Amino acid sequence: MATLGVNIDHIATLRQARGGKEPDPIHAAVLAELAGAHGITAHLREDRRHMQDRDIYLLKQIVSTHLNLEMAPTGEMLHVAIDVTPYIATLVPEKREERTTEGGLIVAGKERDLEKICDQLQESNVAVSLFIDPDIQQIKAAKRIGVSHVELHTGYYANATGQARHDELQKLREMAYAANHNGMHVNAGHGLNYRNVSAVADMEHIEELNIGHSIISRATLAGMETAVRDMLALI
Ligand code: PXP
Numbered sequence: 001m002a003t004l005g006v007n008i009d010h011i012a013t014l015r016q017a018r019g020g021k022e023p024d025p026i027h028a029a030v031l032a033e034l035a036g037a038h039g040i041t042a043h044l045r046e047d048r049r050h051m052q053d054r055d056i057y058l059l060k061q062i063v064s065t066h067l068n069l070e071m072a073p074t075g076e077m078l079h080v081a082i083d084v085t086p087y088i089a090t091l092v093p094e095k096r097e098e099r100t101t102e103g104g105l106i107v108a109g110k111e112r113d114l115e116k117i118c119d120q121l122q123e124s125n126v127a128v129s130l131f132i133d134p135d136i137q138q139i140k141a142a143k144r145i146g147v148s149h150v151e152l153h154t155g156y157y158a159n160a161t162g163q164a165r166h167d168e169l170q171k172l173r174e175m176a177y178a179a180n181h182n183g184m185h186v187n188a189g190h191g192l193n194y195r196n197v198s199a200v201a202d203m204e205h206i207e208e209l210n211i212g213h214s215i216i217s218r219a220t221l222a223g224m225e226t227a228v229r230d231m232l233a234l235i
Helices: 009-018 025-034 053-062 075-084 111-123 136-145 155-159 162-181 197-201 213-222 224-234
Strands: 003-007 039-043 067-071 088-091 127-132 149-153 185-189 208-211
Touching: 003 185, 003 213, 009 025, 009 039, 009 213, 025 039, 025 053, 039 053, 039 208, 053 067, 053 075, 067 075, 075 111, 088 111, 088 149, 111 127, 111 136, 127 136, 127 185, 136 149, 136 162, 149 162, 155 162, 162 185, 162 197, 197 208, 208 213, 213 224
Parallel strands: 003 039, 003 208, 039 067, 067 088, 088 127, 127 149, 149 185, 185 208
Antiparallel strands: none
């Protein structure tokens, strides 16, 4: 059975919309763990559009499952990660203009630069995962760097329809097998929701799914009736 890492970035997105204290992603992490989440994932972006440094430091203290810090492979983020020491750091590409992480990290051809960052994280007792497209060249490059984990980008599958969707699923299956046979743990995520998750969760070699937007979206609507009733009772 695949385990579930809940990405709580969008609780912070909602908080930042008003610039206040609510809703607090720390509370979301506690509730996600009480509901059975196996891990908590948070992305500290360079532009701090959702998670703030304070969130990451507090998550480190309160998360009792494991904390997965998503980060761009930059000097600034390396400094934070080494200070916080999450259980695992997932290296992702980051562009300022994007709404969310778009493609996977280009690892092939960039081994030397990435290896320096990965080595420093691993020496600080932080496991490293590389968020990559389901592509054999990227898997081989991840293996050369010597990381313990990869996270396969499921966004192509999530966005495809018809035969293309079937093909993307097959590619994920084959690449999960390839990464596993190259000695790495295999996670997956991006764009997974209540309708498309089962086919990925069923894959033998995928260990953990990282899911954010669909869970936070459902949480806001599933709580709507109670929230309105609570306000009506006060009025
Ligand atoms: N995995 C990675 C590496 C991501 O960057 C994201 C988005 O922050 C996710 C998983 C979760 O994607 P979604 O919010 O679409 O579930």
